[in-house]
Amino acid sequence: MTALDIKDLGYSYGTKRALDGVSFALRPGKFTALLGPNGAGKSTLFSLLTRLFVSREGRIAVAGHDLARTPRAALSKIGVVFQQPTLDLDMSVAMNMHYFAALHGISGRDAQARSERALAQLGMAERAGEKVRDLNGGHRRRMEIARALIHDPEVLLLDEPTVGLDFKSRQAIVDHVHGLAERGLTVFWATHLVDEIRDYDDVVVLHRGRVLAHRAAAKLRAGRPLAEVFIEMTGGEETA
Amino acid sequence: MNLYLTAMLAIIRREALRFIHQRSRFLAALVRPLVWLVVFAAGFRAALGLSIIPPYQTYITYEVYIVPGLCGMIQLFNGMQSSLSLVYDQEMGSMRLLLTSPLPRWWLLFSKLLAGVAVSILQVYVFLAIAAGFGIVLPLAGYALVLPALLVSGLMLGALGLLISSTIRQLENFAGVMNFVIFPMFFLSSALYPLWKMAESSTLLRDICAWNPFTHAVELIRFALYLELNGLALLWVCLSFAVFFGLALVGYDPSYGMTRRRKG
Numbered sequence A: 001m002t003a004l005d006i007k008d009l010g011y012s013y014g015t016k017r018a019l020d021g022v023s024f025a026l027r028p029g030k031f032t033a034l035l036g037p038n039g040a041g042k043s044t045l046f047s048l049l050t051r052l053f054v055s056r057e058g059r060i061a062v063a064g065h066d067l068a069r070t071p072r073a074a075l076s077k078i079g080v081v082f083q084q085p086t087l088d089l090d091m092s093v094a095m096n097m098h099y100f101a102a103l104h105g106i107s108g109r110d111a112q113a114r115s116e117r118a119l120a121q122l123g124m125a126e127r128a129g130e131k132v133r134d135l136n137g138g139h140r141r142r143m144e145i146a147r148a149l150i151h152d153p154e155v156l157l158l159d160e161p162t163v164g165l166d167f168k169s170r171q172a173i174v175d176h177v178h179g180l181a182e183r184g185l186t187v188f189w190a191t192h193l194v195d196e197i198r199d200y201d202d203v204v205v206l207h208r209g210r211v212l213a214h215r216a217a218a219k220l221r222a223g224r225p226l227a228e229v230f231i232e233m234t235g236g237e238e239t240a
Numbered sequence B: 001m002n003l004y005l006t007a008m009l010a011i012i013r014r015e016a017l018r019f020i021h022q023r024s025r026f027l028a029a030l031v032r033p034l035v036w037l038v039v040f041a042a043g044f045r046a047a048l049g050l051s052i053i054p055p056y057q058t059y060i061t062y063e064v065y066i067v068p069g070l071c072g073m074i075q076l077f078n079g080m081q082s083s084l085s086l087v088y089d090q091e092m093g094s095m096r097l098l099l100t101s102p103l104p105r106w107w108l109l110f111s112k113l114l115a116g117v118a119v120s121i122l123q124v125y126v127f128l129a130i131a132a133g134f135g136i137v138l139p140l141a142g143y144a145l146v147l148p149a150l151l152v153s154g155l156m157l158g159a160l161g162l163l164i165s166s167t168i169r170q171l172e173n174f175a176g177v178m179n180f181v182i183f184p185m186f187f188l189s190s191a192l193y194p195l196w197k198m199a200e201s202s203t204l205l206r207d208i209c210a211w212n213p214f215t216h217a218v219e220l221i222r223f224a225l226y227l228e229l230n231g232l233a234l235l236w237v238c239l240s241f242a243v244f245f246g247l248a249l250v251g252y253d254p255s256y257g258m259t260r261r262r263k264g
């Protein structure tokens, strides 16, 4: 069973068509990049996957749970990092983690253990006591990723998680999340930057709300630079 | 611990901590009613004329009359502010986080509401303590009995704020809400003048005030402070809460509400 299965998904903002006939299923334990230029519909897709928006067209299943029919079971299997940071800056890393654990009904020693484990996975273990305001952008993002893991989701969704970060921080985050996939987690990573994608990753190319391709990065680029193939497919322009 | 309670307590704890970190918001919330109490009450006193009306058993001064209304004012501001911060501040992100929790949405929103109410009750008690310092001392048991009244009125006003945050997009900022919600609700109520006084100038005005849920919140608080239960006010406040919260839930249902909002 796949962690995320999408069929014929469509969505419009008024008359503006943002997603159209989107269908794909993620391979379990794979890092799949959702690659699309600005305005392709990546964030819209993420809003639908996390049920912030609901569409009448198509269906979404998370770990076998239909998101429309059993939303709560489906949501409990999703970990998500949104494009805009959602942090309590004046609280410590640990407090941010515990707050989120509580939203999933996890408290006490269990929350403590899960929080420590998740932070360790992102190389953040020794920062648990620090105030989030004192962390740099890269570490803040890593905390958000750790937080999204606290309830053991089947699939981790990340919407352009490296935007606005310096090269080194980006590199560290890309490495860490690839590491998570290597340890068996299904990862779905939205981006418009081809250098975050590795040859053994899967790629879903999204352009103007439609899926143009879904295959392994190595096959997709077929010996050419991925950037070149991507620009060829999308015309290299922004559609926003 | 029960999973629902775990989430609710965490939401309340977070709101309390946020509140402590925003000292300016706390001060503003206190200065507003205190200005009314100290400055305006002196000027308005003559205009009121004195009479004994329930729940008061003796003649009262104007300062004493407006204390319950100012408690309501604190809760009104707090209700509008906490839900507006959901839409326009960085709080939007935290709302998004909240709504991805697998717990039922109505429970999450109710917890959020309760968290705001807890903060408003804290503000009211600090205000009452300062008022006592100015010599406006209420019956001792009133300080305890007002707690459930503040809980109910706070929930009602918070639910109204939540409803506004979920539906009305035109109110782009706090000034808009001040002009179109807070001021009319406050001035067209029994907060500053008793209804009989309103009737002297216009019965229409009196009727509007009698329909205003804020009037009933204020009366509920007023009676509780003097150890009485105003059953009609309680009924009004509860009904208003049910309507506001019900509509807010519709507004936050992803199939109707959030969808149409601009990108956040």
Ligand SMILES: Nc1ncnc2c1ncn2[C@@H]1O[C@H](COP(=O)(O)OP(=O)(O)O)[C@@H](O)[C@H]1O
Residues within 6 Å of the ligand: A013, A016, A017, A018, A036, A037, A038, A039, A040, A041, A042, A043, A044, A045, A239, A240, B260, B261, B262, B263
């Ligand atoms: N709230 C909205 N109202 C109207 N149009 C929107 C809204 N949000 C996004 N769009 C439009 O939908 C398209 C997809 O946007 P988005 O999902 O944010 O793309 P991406 O995340 O890939 O950059 C864009 O053309 C964008 O302008």
Ligand SMILES: [Mg+2]
Residues within 6 Å of the ligand: A042, A043, A044, A083, A159, A160
């Ligand atoms: Mg986006």
